[in-house]
Amino acid sequence: MHKGKGMKFVGDSRISAERKPNIPKDYSEYPGRTEAFWPNFLLKEWLAGSVFLVGFLCLTLAHPSPLEGMADPTDSGYIPLPDWYFLFLYELLKYDFASGPYILFGIIIIPGLAFGGLLLAPFLDKGPGRRPHRRPVAVGMMLLALTSVIWLTYQSASHVDWESRAEANKPVPPSEQVNIDTDSEGYAVFENNCMSCHGEDLQGGAAGPSLVGIDRSVDEVKDIAQNGTGSMPPGQFSGSDEELNKLAEFIISVNKEE
Incomplete structure (x- = not known):
């Protein structure tokens, strides 16, 4: 300590005593490889989420969810159907390899492998690139899952007359x-x-x-x-x-x- 310089006390030797302004680092020397989380990355995520939300809201307005009538506990002949977001699993159980004696494949093994694969996708594909063609494993698994869900949901919904079901399932006054x-x-x-x-x-x-x-x-x-x-x-x-x-x-x- 020198006279006139004052004293500085630091509780942890790994922490600098000098206060630095909270300014994002300069990533210009790494073009296309990384960027600041705030505000660059967060703004892109918010814009992408907003576009998806607006599109989803427009879809629900153009094609409302296929809801049925009010539940009637006195109707013993009612055949229930799952909600629309589970119709792809309902349709899966109609195939021979996922029903009957192989029902465990349809309700546990196949869905477990599918969701487990999506969870492991980031660990199976560790490429540094961010573009889709540089992440073939993760992108391929996601496209396969998305295509399967959309196709199975469409197949299941197209064979159900939702208006007739809603009319038939109304409680009798x-x-x-x-x-x-x-x-x-x-x-x-x-x-x-x-x-x-x-x-x-x-x-x-x-x-x-x-x-x-x-x-x-x-x-x-x-x-x-x-x-x-x-x-x-x-x-x-x-x-x-x-x-x-x-x-x-x-x-x-x-x-x-x-």
């Missing part, structure tokens, strides 16, 4: 509900053969139309139960002729009471 004798023998036959598609109140569901308000005779109902009609395939009824007759009479009786 109390004023429109019909009185059904659940203790009758015909209802027991209906429960074993028809309820899964037409609902416990005969109001229909996603897999079958309503049986209330139909103008059919007993013989016509019996014929439809055995031979099918429209999208209903034949052979849906499994029972004796006596049970078939009770079923048809029960359905007709419900429509008469209405």
Whole structure:
């Protein structure tokens, strides 16, 4: 310490006692290789995120999400579907290699490998370049994942009539509900053969139309139960002729009471 120079106390020898202004380093000597996080890199990220957000908002306005009607806990014939952002996994389970005896491949192994590969992509491709053609592994895995998700989602959504599902899944107002004798023998036959598609109140569901308000005779109902009609395939009824007759009479009786 020299006289007149003052004293300086430093708690850590690795910290300089001189205060320096918080100014980003000059990266001009490294053109195209690196840049200051603030504000250069952060501004680019914000602009890219803003463009994506605006595009996504425009897409939702032009094509609203395929939502269904309000949930009805009394509809036992309802067939649920996952939300639109999980439809690609739902579609994957329709393929032979990911369903049936290979269901574990569809619900655990294939999704696990896909998401695990995306997590490992930065470690598998350690190239210093930032352009896509200099990162073939990471870019290739991301393009494969993005293409698969878009294609599977499109395939799943294109086979679903969302408007019909929303209309069929609307709760039935109390004023429109019909009185059904659940203790009758015909209802027991209906429960074993028809309820899964037409609902416990005969109001229909996603897999079958309503049986209330139909103008059919007993013989016509019996014929439809055995031979099918429209999208209903034949052979849906499994029972004796006596049970078939009770079923048809029960359905007709419900429509008469209405």
